[in-house]
Amino acid sequence: MGKGREIALAAILLLIPAFSFAATEVVLTVDEAVAVALRDNRDIMLKAEELKASKARLAESVSARFPTLTFTGGWGVTRGYYSKDSGQSTAQATLKQYLYRGGKTASTIEQDRYLVDVSGALLDKQKLETVSAVRKAFYTLLLADEFSRVNKQILANAQAHLESVRTRYQSGQASESDIVAIESSLENIKEAYDRAYNQAELAQASLRVFLFVDKDTAIKASGEFLYEPQDAAYDEAFLAALAQRPEIRQYEAKLKADAKAIDAAKAESRPSVYASWDYYSRSHLTATTTKNWNDYNVIGLTFSWPVFDGWVAAHKVEQAVSGLKTTELSYEKTIKDIALELSTAYVSLKNALARIRASESDLKVYKDNFSSAQEKYRSGMVSFLDLSDSELKYAISAFNRKQAVYDYLAAKISFEKATGGL
DSSP: OOHHHHHHHHHHHHHSOGGGGGSSEEEEOHHHHHHHHHHHOHHHHHHHHHHHHHHHHHHHHHHTTSOEEEEEEEEEEEOSSSSSOEEEEEEEEEEEEEEEOTTHHHHHHHHHHHHHHHHHHHHHHHHHHHHHHHHHHHHHHHHHHHHHHHHHHHHHHHHHHHHHHHHHHHTTSSOHHHHHHHHHHHHHHHHHHHHHHHHHHHHHHHHHHHHTOOTTOEEEEOOOOOOOOOOOOHHHHHHHHHHHOHHHHHHHHHHHHHHHHHHHHHGGGSOEEEEEEEEEEEEEEOTTOOEEEEEEEEEEEEEEOOSOOTTHHHHHHHHHHHHHHHHHHHHHHHHHHHHHHHHHHHHHHHHHHHHHHHHHHHHHHHHHHHHHHHHHHHTTSSOHHHHHHHHHHHHHHHHHHHHHHHHHHHHHHHHHHHHTOO
């Protein structure tokens, strides 16, 4: 996308804030629909919040490296024990710094750092899936609108044929069974028209969900079925998928995080050492009303070793090892799934190109027939109904080509998603 196009798209998004979708109709191009989805889709927002939480957990883990300072203060009054009431105030400050925790702090920090990468990959995965779904839904809506228009044209043509047969019936040139047959066919065409309209409504509903707009908002897809055939090499695409797919980055980071989780679990059975400094201050108000202050401080080094914990640490290590094995299996399965997804999209892309070429050949034939029918109609050689039939066949062949291009675009979207390149 060029810089000028990006600026124009940004301006459109500023002019169409989220609350303005309460309007009756919104006209969007595929790029605008994608931009709105990336901005307002709740699944993406949820993943973004999960990423923020992961970063906060990492910051929390890093905080364990810093010393802690705790202040405690108190005040009390003793009544009825002395001849006069006695008051006492206390204050304590404790400074504590871990020097060694068996490597748990470092392992936890590294684990949480990799988990941030996992959350980032999951966010990218959600964006990839959302963009793919929005683009498919957009072209589905565009095709459904075209299908509805073609069916409306078919319905108008069938009604014209019915009127023609009725006229011929009145002059004795057609039988009543001819009228019944066309009326029955007309009912089927009306049903097909209603079905096409419902498909367009369903496509709109799907797009509304992805864009998170009001259910009463009518979305009008603005665009054309254009394509630029590209040669796709499976081997290169597979290598690109391994390098770009968020799932690959997700599991690579998860494997590293799980390895650090094992180290953190092992640290539970190791000794820990911390240094501390405690400052105490007390004041005492005696019966003779004299105030005595007692200040002192303690500097210490504490060594702690969980010699026996009931095998708690051992069980934690076992769980962490099992978690790593689960991630390894999921990683291997994901690679296989990506290969299958890529292979399926690759075959669909090839088949779609073949259908486009076939539909373009048919379109050329029906276009020539329609041009010929127009000339014959102008010279009075064919009726208006014959011309309408020829025009309808041309319209249907044009729709079939759009259907083939739609299949190609859908396959291309799937192929690009499979490679992680959307």
